[in-house]
Amino acid sequence: MNSAALIIIAIVTLAAALAAATLRKLMHAALSFAVALVGIAAFFFLLGAEFVGLALVFIYIGAVAVLIVFTILLTRRDVGEGRGFNWGGAIIAVAVFGGLTWSILKTQSLAIVAPRMPALTVKQIGVALMTTYVWPLQCVGLLLTAALIGALILVMEEKR
Amino acid sequence: MTPNLQVFLIVSAALFSIGLLAALSRRHAIFILIGIEMMLAAANLNFIAFWRFAPQPKPPLGVMIAIFSIAIAAAEAAVGLAMVIAVYRHYRTTNVDQLDQLKG
Structure with missing residues (x-):
């Protein structure tokens, strides 16, 4: 790195x-x-x-x-954004960033460097997907199918 | 100097905050979706960084979590954009402030 x-x-x-x-x-x-x-x-x-x-x-x-x-x-x-910038969102975002940064810098156990690791091959990922993670893989496939069919049905023209 | 874990976490926190800014301060539905996608990408970056910097990394674990998270984010984007188009067909607007029919 x-x-x-x-x-x-x-x-x-x-x-x-x-x-x-x-x-x-x-x-x-x-x-x-x-x-x-x-x-x-x-x-x-x-x-x-x-x-x-x-x-x-x-x-x-x-x-x-x-x-x-x-x-x-x-x-x-409609391309018009309407009214101007909403400053409440900016204040919340800056507050979240400040809080996260403060807590990351405060935690000493996070100040570590990466250990040496053998390179991860695509073959290893494929074997893991077909053995250990086969059920999550099937569930994600089902979820994607359902989501895409649902998206198609949402945008279909309505017949009156 | 080699970068440590905190650098990656701070970049990820910045990305998450920018996504939050986009989701909270814009009035256009597509901008809000872009903000949510950015927050999900920041979470993925965190998964990979924690996996890479773990004292004894388990080879495919963090990568698997990131892959499944990307797949779920893709499903969310497809449904979200379909909803934006459906709302636009009904109300002729994508400004979330004008979609207040259910407001009491």
């Missing part, structure tokens, strides 16, 4: 996330959200979880970000 790479990735990720949270134009915010997700995937690569990083890129940027863009285009008619 390289600290220069870590700092650059952290700055890019947090700047893109902040842009996604504050930009006026919906489309710009959605694209900054995609950039922030690339940054999170880079964090996963840095932490030695390459498979999860790739899955994040495929699922979030390939599917969820595109879905968000499609929804923005389908609900284009």
